[in-house]
Structure formats: C-alpha cells, structure tokens
Amino acid sequence: MARIEFKGVSKTYPDGTRAIVDLDLVVEDGELLCLLGPSGCGKSSTIRVLAGLETFSDGMILADNNRIDHLPPQARDCAMIFENYALYPHLTAFENIAMPLRARRLPASEIKARVTKIAGILRMEHLMGRRPSRLSGGEKQRVGIGRALVREPAMFLMDEPLGHLEAYLRVELRAEIRKLQERLGITTIYVTHDQEEAAAIADRIVVMSAGRLQQVGSFLDLFDRPVNRFVAEFVGEPPMVFLPVERTNADSIAVKGVRIPISEPLRAALRATQDRELILGIRPNDFSLGPPVRDHLNGTVTLVQPQGDHAIVAVSTPAGPATAIVPSDRRPAPGATVGLTFAGERLHLFDSAARALNKGEGGG
Template sequence: MAHVELKSVTKTYPNGAVAVNDLNLEIATGEFLCVLGPSGCGKSSTLRMIAGLEEISHGQILIDGQNVVGKPARERDIAMVFENYALYPHLNVFNNVAMPLVARRTDKQEINDRVTRIAEMLDITEHLEKRPGKLSGGQRQRVSLARAMIRRPAMFLMDEPLGHLEEYLRIELRREIRALHESTGGTTCYITHDQQEAAAVSDRIAVMSAGELQQVGTMHDLINKPVNRFVAEFVGETPISILEDVSFADGRLTIGDYAIGLNEQAAAACAATPPATVGIRPADFVLGDADATGLSAVAESVQPMGETAIVLCKTACGPATVLLDQVDLPSEGESVRLAVDPDNLHLFGPDGLNIMYQGS
C-alpha cells in the first residue's frame, strides 16, 4: 500500500514533443485512480514514469514520501499489467505467474503455495502447465493479473488492461479487477480511454488532455461540474450541446430566441463577466411543442436506443443533442422548443473554454 504524489512532472521527448506538462496528482493510499483521456494525451507516459520505465524530464514522483526518480523499476515495489499482456512466451503459465517471486529468490514451497492460491482466485488453475500462446485473450489477461498480484506490491499500475478484449469479457474483468483491488487494498493507477470503464472500476478519475491534467474527481463531478469545455465535451456518454449566441441582460440569459430567468448567484456571475457559450447535457433538455417556451429548434434525426432515444436538433445557436424517454418522440423535421432548468446550465466565460458558472 502506498501513497503516491506527482509533483510538477514533465516529460519532454528528445524531438521536443511534450508528452506530459507540469502534472500534479496525488493518489491516496488504497485508492483506485483512473487516468482517462484520448489517445496521445500523455496518460501512458505518466504511468510509465511512475513505473520507472520512462525517464522523467522534470519534477518529482514520491512514493510514500520518497522520491523515486532515478530508481530502477524493480526497486519501486510496483506491479504492472500491460495492454498486450506481455507474458513470457517461453514459460508456462505457472512460471509466468511465479516470475516476480523467482526474481526475488522466494522459497520454492512458498512460490508453489502462492501461485496455487492466486490461480484459484483468478480461475486459471487448469491452464498452469500451458504456454501463453495456447490461451485466449481473456485468459492471458487473467494470467497477467495473477502475475501482478502474486507479490502484494505497494502499487498496481494498469495500462489499458482490457483494451484488446471483447465487450462481454471487459465487463466481467472490470468487476474482477475492482474486487481484486478491494481484497488486496493496494493503491491502483489505471489507464483507460473508455469512460464507462473508468466509472465502473475507479474511486476517482483524472482527466488528461494534450499532456495536461484537466480535472480530478468522481464521474458524478466530471459530468455535473466540469471545469472546462474539454472535460464537458469529453466526459458523458452522449455529447453535451454547446450553444452560441448567448447574451445576458436584466437577470435574464438569452439563448437565441429563448430567455431564462437566472438565480441571484448566476445573475451576479453573468453581470461580472458575460458568458460566451452555454453547455447543456442531453438529458437536461425539456422538449416542448412549437408554441411552448424554449429555444426554437427542428428535430433533424431521431435515433431510438431501446429505452431512450437521441434526438439531434438544429437551432439558430448550433446543433443540440437531446436525450428523451421513448415516449412522445417528435417526428423528423418537426419544429420543437427546447427548454432547460437554469440550474442545469454550464456557462462558459468569454474565452469559451473555461466554466464561469454552473448550477449545483
């Protein structure tokens, strides 16, 4: 179990590309933290720097208060699970799992006991004599998890461990990874680009983009309290709608032809700095017919998705995505009005990038 702290960590590659820029992040003891971001955002570099596989250009990495920069990977008391499993192809499953113990000269009898126990936990007992080449992807990742857990390290690092697996296996293994984390109580740092996965396994999520940390929080925080436009747009299963042509006067916010009365706090914030755009989550829209109050819009396409449906609308302020229950759907081409509760508005400041006010 370890407490990990990254202090202004920067990674610059020899060609000048900055993979990670001034990253400050803390992972509490026993916490399961996900680093979420699109590909190339620097999340893998971050993990590899914690692991000691990649040199750090600037800053400090503290594990339990000790700066580990410069220490080789094997002295950091970590275990890692790779996206492509990285099993030893010339060894059978037993020896793959036993490797961290063998490398540390553990007693033979103890190796046997521990491999047997962990193999049972991960349901790979029947494969112990096989080589990795004979296993399916899901089985291989189980072996790789077993290898990571055999030694009870201070910290688990997982680099998109479910990336190559099929959907049903992912959901199953997510649950197992979470359960394993709870049973070992280790600190875990988990990399993924899949927000559902991040929400399913983690305690907190750190969102990265272009080498910079955007926001750290629970999925609920990220959805309801994004700090900037990147987080607002990146997080959320159905994308947020960003509407332009926003103005503020006399305590009322006008979006196109729709005026909303704001509460005192919001009005005060808007009076200080006028908002440039407004973000509205798809589920927060209230759809009315053409003569109701709201932003006038035309339903361009209606996509039923089982219990809900996504309606893509065209408005004078830009496209809007609306999530509705599967009742009273508008027909395609129908004129509608889009209303919204003022508490659900995410107002972006003059630069259009940072949140200046959002309801609770």
C-alpha cells in the same frame, strides 16, 4: 504500499513534444486512480515516468514522501501491465503466474499459496494447468494480470490493459481487477480512454488533455461540476451541447433572444463576471422536447437514434446543433419541428476562456 506524489512534473521528448506539463497529483495509498483522456494526452508518459521507464525534464516524484525519481525501475517496485501482455508459451498458467516468485526464490509452499489465492480471485483455478496456446484472449490477459499482481508490488500501473478484448470481457475483467485491487489494497494507476471503464472502477479520475491535468474527481464530480469545456465535453455520452448565449442583464441570459431560466448560484456567478462571450452547456438529458412554441427556442429534428428505452435525438436550432435524450415512446419523427426546454437548475455556463462559471457550485 505507497502514497504517490507528482510535484511539478514535466516531460518533453527530444523532438520537443510536451507530453506532461507541470503535473501536480497525489495518488492516495490503496487508491485506484484512472487517467482518462484522448489519445496522445500524456497518459502513458505519466505512468512511464513513474515506473522509471522514461526520464523527465522537471519536477519530482515521491512515494510516501521519499523521492523515488532517481531510483532505477527495479527499485521502484511497480508492476506494469500493458494491453498485450506476453506470457511464456512453454509454461502453464500456474508457472507463468509463479514466475516472479520463483525468481525471488520463495519457498514452494508460499508460491503455491499466493498463486492459488490470485487464481481464486480471478476465477481461473481451472485454467492453471494450461499453456497459453490453450487459453482465450481474455484468459491470457487474466494470467498476465495475475502474474503482475502476485508479487504484491508497492504500486500497480496498468496501461489500457483491456483495450483489445471484446466488450463483454472488458466489463467482466474490469470488475475483477477492481475486486483484486481492493482486496490487496495496492495503489493503482489505471490508464484508459474509455470513460465508462473509468467510471466503473475508479475511486477518482484524472482528466488530461494535451499533457495537462484538467480536473480530478469522482465520475459524478466531473459530470456534474466540470471545471472547463474540455471536461464538460469529454465526460458524458452523448457529449454536452454548447450554445452561445447573450447577456440580457447582469444576471440573465438568452439564446437567440429566448430567455433561459437559470438557478440562483449561476445568476450569482454571472453577476461576478463582465465577460460577454458566454457559452451555455446542457447535457442531452437536461433538455425536454415538446411541441413548438412561438417565441421559444424551436428546432428541426435531423436524426433519431433509438437505444431501447430511450432515443438520442439530434435537433438543428437557430443557435446551433443540439442533442436530446427522450423516452422512446415520446420520440419525435425526423423532420418534425420541436420546442426545446431546459432544466434551469442543471445548466452550465462557460466564459470566453472556456472555464466554467459555476465551478464547484453544483450542477448549475
């Protein structure tokens, strides 16, 4: 098993694309860490340099405090799994999984025991005699995952392994991946652009943008205490709403002349900066909509999307567009004029460089 450390790692492709910029990151022994970010942010490059499939320009990579970046890929003992995992078509599922163990010439009894254990955890004992042509997409991916895991590598690197599967299969299989990873205790980096998937399986999540690590933490850390606007907007669905604010005083703010109550930690953060170009961030859950009130922030409902027990309501306000989540039975009609109120203790403020003012201070 291994504790992985990236120290100042940068990767620039020959055409000048900076895929990884000065990455410092520790993946703890036995941890499942998700790399989360939009397409092109450097997730695949990060695990490919770790696996030794790409060279990098600067920095070092360590496993249990020993440098591994000069080692060839085979010596790094990473098992990789991609979105499309090729199986041997002429071999049964059992033999596909057993392949890496046969290559190592393990005794047949041990191979049988290990394949059976993996098949059991992935609930596919009944499929072991089938060839890939008789397996569904989800079953094939399970076999691929089983084959990558059976040799119990030092680390497990998964690059959007469930990307092409149907939604219900993704949900089922990610739970199984998590179970298997916990059972085997293998350090795992799991790449995804899907925040729900990351939230469901990760011990910690790394948010990346344009090759740079933005923030590392649990899903709730990222959701409640985003360090900057990128993380605030990328994590949480529907995204956080941003409205420009005026400073009315050293420690008070207003949106279009309407004073917004804020919590004491946020007031303290406000007093500590001279910045005047501030942006207020509000989660759609932290709005309430009521009847319009004179001298309050009012808006016009532009779209109502029912989602079962709640509805997502888009409102056009003089300060900009806003999104609120309201209980279905209290949703307004499109075209209605509504008054917006904010949960003062849950607000976020960002400075003109897009950094959170109340970094690490709780939700607001």
